[in-house]
Amino acid sequence: MLNPLLKVRQLSKLYGSRIGCQDVSFDLYPGEVLCVVGESGSGKSTLLSTLALRLQADAGTLHYTSTEGEEINLLSLSEPRRRMLMRTEWGFVEQNPRDGLRAGVSAGANIGEPLMAVGARHYGQIRATATQWMSRVELDTSRIDDLPASFSGGMQQRLQIARNLVTGPRLVFMDEPTAGLDVSVQARLLDLLRTLTSQLHLSALVVTHDIGVARLLAHRLMVMQHGRVVEAGLTDQVLDDPQHPYTQLLVSSVLPV
Amino acid sequence: MSTQPTNVAARIDTAADTVTVAPAVEGYNFAYLDEQTKRMIRRALLKAVAIPGYQVPFGSREMPLPYGWGTGGIQVTAAIIGQRDTLKVIDQGSDETTNAVNIRRFFARTAGVKTTQKTTEASIIQTRHRIPEKPLTEQQIMVYQVPMPEPLFKLEPRVAECRKLHALADYGLISVKLYEDIVQHGSIATTYDYPVIVNHRYLSSPSPIPKFDNPKLHMNPALQLFGAGRERRLYAIPPYTSVKSLDFDDHPFEVERWQHACALCGSHQSFLDEVIVDDAGKRMYVCSDSDYCHEHRAEQEALGVTTQTTTPIATHQEPAC
Numbered sequence: 001m002l003n004p005l006l007k008v009r010q011l012s013k014l015y016g017s018r019i020g021c022q023d024v025s026f027d028l029y030p031g032e033v034l035c036v037v038g039e040s041g042s043g044k045s046t047l048l049s050t051l052a053l054r055l056q057a058d059a060g061t062l063h064y065t066s067t068e069g070e071e072i073n074l075l076s077l078s079e080p081r082r083r084m085l086m087r088t089e090w091g092f093v094e095q096n097p098r099d100g101l102r103a104g105v106s107a108g109a110n111i112g113e114p115l116m117a118v119g120a121r122h123y124g125q126i127r128a129t130a131t132q133w134m135s136r137v138e139l140d141t142s143r144i145d146d147l148p149a150s151f152s153g154g155m156q157q158r159l160q161i162a163r164n165l166v167t168g169p170r171l172v173f174m175d176e177p178t179a180g181l182d183v184s185v186q187a188r189l190l191d192l193l194r195t196l197t198s199q200l201h202l203s204a205l206v207v208t209h210d211i212g213v214a215r216l217l218a219h220r221l222m223v224m225q226h227g228r229v230v231e232a233g234l235t236d237q238v239l240d241d242p243q244h245p246y247t248q249l250l251v252s253s254v255l256p257v
Numbered sequence: 258m259s260t261q262p263t264n265v266a267a268r269i270d271t272a273a274d275t276v277t278v279a280p281a282v283e284g285y286n287f288a289y290l291d292e293q294t295k296r297m298i299r300r301a302l303l304k305a306v307a308i309p310g311y312q313v314p315f316g317s318r319e320m321p322l323p324y325g326w327g328t329g330g331i332q333v334t335a336a337i338i339g340q341r342d343t344l345k346v347i348d349q350g351s352d353e354t355t356n357a358v359n360i361r362r363f364f365a366r367t368a369g370v371k372t373t374q375k376t377t378e379a380s381i382i383q384t385r386h387r388i389p390e391k392p393l394t395e396q397q398i399m400v401y402q403v404p405m406p407e408p409l410f411k412l413e414p415r416v417a418e419c420r421k422l423h424a425l426a427d428y429g430l431i432s433v434k435l436y437e438d439i440v441q442h443g444s445i446a447t448t449y450d451y452p453v454i455v456n457h458r459y460l461s462s463p464s465p466i467p468k469f470d471n472p473k474l475h476m477n478p479a480l481q482l483f484g485a486g487r488e489r490r491l492y493a494i495p496p497y498t499s500v501k502s503l504d505f506d507d508h509p510f511e512v513e514r515w516q517h518a519c520a521l522c523g524s525h526q527s528f529l530d531e532v533i534v535d536d537a538g539k540r541m542y543v544c545s546d547s548d549y550c551h552e553h554r555a556e557q558e559a560l561g562v563t564t565q566t567t568t569p570i571a572t573h574q575e576p577a578c
Contacts, residue, residue: 080425102433109436116436117429123439123505145440 003065005030005171005203006051011060013043013050019227020046024060026222026232030170033197033204035218035235037211037250043227044207045175051205052092052173053082067170087117091164091172095179097156100163101148107134107159108144114167133162137192154185158192165196172197174206178213190216211254215239223247281369288335288368294318298336298491302482305493310455311423312406317489322359327385328486330402331360334383337398337482338364343371345379350387350528350545357385376548386449388470390527390549393479395496401464403485406492408452408462428460431503445508454501455494463500469512469528474500517542522553 004027013020021043028034036044049055051062053074062074067089077085086092094100101110111130112120120126127144134141137158139151148156157177164172177193178186194217197204208214214221214235221238223231223246231244242248286292294316301315320328338344344364348356352374360383361372373379376389383400393399409419412430422428431452438446451468455461463474464483474481474494481494494500504510515529520541527549529542544550 079421083425083427105433105437106440108440109433112436113429113433116432117427121432121504121506123436124507126436 002029003069003071004028005032005065006205007061007063007065007071008051009061011047011050011062012058013046013055014058019043020055021050021224021227024229026229028171028203028205030203031197031201032220033202033206033218034220034222035206035208035214036222036224037208037214038224039209039250042224044209044224046227047224048173048175048205048207052090053077053086064171087114088167089170091167091169093157093160093164093172093174093177095176097148097153097160100160101156103148106145106147107139107151110148110159111163111166114163118167129166130162133166134159136196137162138188152185154181154189157181157189161193161196165200165202168200170203172202172204174204176208176210177206178208178210186213193217211239211251223250282366285367287340288338288364288370289321290318290332290335294332295336298332301491302333302336302493305482305491306480306495308459309495309498310459310461310492312461312490312492314489315491317486320486321363324487325404326356327360327383327402329484329488329491330383330385330400330486331363331484332486333400333482333484333491334360334364334381335368337400338368338370338381340368340370342380343373343378345373345376345382345548346384347382347387347389347546347548348385349530350389350549351547353547374548375552386465386467387528387545388466388473390544390546391552392473393477395478397479399477399479399481401466401481401483403462403464403483403490404487405450406462406483406485406488406490408450408460423459426458426460428454431460432505435503435505435508439505439508445504445510448513451510452503454503456498457501459492460503461492461494467513467528468502468510471500471502471510472512476500515542519544519550519553522550522557524550524553527553 006028009025011024012022024047036047038044046055050057057075064072064074066072102113108127108130111133112126115126115129131141131144134144139155139158148159151159178189181189190213196202206217218235221233221235222229223238223244225246231238231247238247239251242251297316301313305311305313317328318332320331322328344361346357346361348354351357364370365372376391380396381398381400382389385402388399407419409422409430412434413419413422435445447468449467450462450465451471453461453463453471453474463471476497476499478496480496483492502510517529518525519527519529521543524544527544527546530545531540531542533540
């Protein structure tokens with residue numbers, strides 16, 4: 001049996017007396033895509049930020065199994081190790097590509113930055129890797145020296161994905177990766193994400209409010225309401241046979257095309 | 258105020274050699290700053306020397322010259338100067354520019370120390386934008402005026418985050434800048450304030466010296482102190498400390514070279530300033546280090562070589578607009 005990559009137990013994050021997310025427990029296995037769905041304000045993004053150690057958890061435990069098989073307690077990890085982990089084994093795709101990209105430097109530098117951060121010092125090789133990744137995320141490689149601002153929203157999002165995957169992470173967090181994109185661009189991006197996660201054997205934790213995205217990408221699904229997980233299970237099972245009243249409401253609210 | 262200091266100052270600026278100055282102007286503490294302040298700066302300097310390249314905060318004082326004119330350097334000099342010191346001040350390599358003349362006169366007046374224009378005779382050299390061509394010795398201290406001590410500030414605007422990056426030696430960002438240089442210009446186009454790693458640890462700004470001078474920072478026998486008055490930071494490169502200029506494996510660090518020789522002394526080794534001499538765009542190349550140029554010319558004359566046989570003014574002409 002595989003060891004889980006991420007082991008979450010009773011994780012809670014409170015904003016004063018308000019609940020961010022409470023008593024969240026799950027395991028994430030290598031190569032698995034887990035989607036978190038729920039309406040806005042249900043604590044999805046809070047959960048994601050807490051897991052990605054951007055917010056400090058108030059209670060619970062959080063363990064990660066590193067490449068060497070060592071189980072790391074993430075909540076007591078020192079800052080240098082946390083940064084190292086984020087740089088080498090994790091990725092974070094922001095909802096808004098502007099938050100995840102460096103606007104002042106070219107697309108190539110954006111993809112190359114994580115490589116340089118872990119010590120790449122050969123310009124030619126950095127550039128070759130950046131070019132390769134641009135073609136992998138279906139971006140025109142001749143635009144490697146253009147600024148991200150000259151790219152469309154969907155292209156910026158793909159650039160951000162390339163930047164996150166270039167160091168070969170094992171776990172990627174995504175916060176609404178397709179929000180704000182039109183449907184055809186969304187479809188291409190989802191297709192790309194599905195290909196990449198299966199090719200690279202990536203584990204991903206995807207937050208979305210879009211049931212369609214969850215259906216396409218996720219192996220497993222967690223439904224959140226008021227900061228708590230109300231239902232969890234295999235994607236098809238949860239979506240086709242919802243048990244919790246809120247999940248039933250959520251599934252029935254999707255507009256039929 | 259008596260008229261004497263003005264005369265003294267006039268004498269310093271006309272004479273090329275070391276000048277002994279009359280006692281300092283009354284009413285000022287030795288070297289302008291009060292003893293308490295000097296002690297504070299010395300404490301910060303000791304820490305800076307102990308951690309090469311690390312920026313030490315200090316309580317920068319208001320000085321009688323504007324920020325950007327060397328308030329950091331002047332405070333460091335004031336804190337370390339003693340009665341037996343000989344001070345040289347250069348600005349862009351020259352002893353004769355406004356900034357250099359004024360700071361030299363400032364210390365002649367307030368400390369009554371000897372000043373000089375000769376690199377070899379100076380025990381303290383305060384500088385802006387250059388390191389003298391003549392190799393320094395263990396008996397000398399270089400004081401740099403630094404406008405912006407933080408090499409990451411154009412890439413990471415948050416000061417707290419910059420400090421964290423230094424603490425964790427997380428310097429990927431600066432490579433992004435070099436990468437962008439190559440993308441835009443085909444080579445690393447940073448020609449001054451070229452970032453360095455001091456003692457294999459701290460990323461530092463060498464102050465806006467040309468990258469031509471960067472190799473002189475490495476394993477220099479002199480103590481090198483950096484003062485940034487506006488940013489309230491001090492840092493140091495102790496004698497014989499490794500200083501590495503950042504680069505890529507396939508785009509190694511290199512200094513600029515000129516096809517020209519100095520029009521005045523004929524040197525091929527020194528850092529040259531390009532001076533436009535008329536409206537037609539004629540230009541001449543001269544040493545930026547005025548003391549080196551004088552000395553080199555004196556040597557040549559002694560040997561009977563006339564550099565004037567080579568055309569002093571380059572024939573290159575700008576196309577008429």
